[in-house]
Amino acid sequence: MHGADIPLSHTEARLAIFLFCNIGRVLSRSHLFALVWRRESLDLTRTIDRYVSRLRAKLELHPGNGMRIRAIYSMGYRLELAQEMDCQPLIRAAA
Secondary structure (H helix, E strand, C coil), X not given: CCCCCCCCCHHHHHHHHHHHCCCCXXXXXXXXXXXXXXXXXXXXXXXXXXXXXXXXXXXXXXXXXXXXXXXXCCCEEEEEEHHHCCCHHHHHHHC
16 A cells, blocks of 8 residues: 555455456455356355455555445445445435
8 A cells, every 4th residue: 555565365466356357346256256266166255255354454445545345245245436335324324
């Protein structure tokens, strides 16, 4: 971040590349698993969650920095730009 190198494992780097090449698109768990881990089985679905969590932390992917990885219930994950995020729940909560 901010010009500094961030060490990522090979798997973290592959996951980041697929997310950044598909900003705004929902990537299913099975699709991510096949692309990143090169396997068809979804036996390790918590593995995907752990790697997404690591990327969020290492790359500081949160709304304050303009991007976030959003979990889409029963579908997968989507990398979003801040301006694409749904702010309606925040607006309702502030009202």
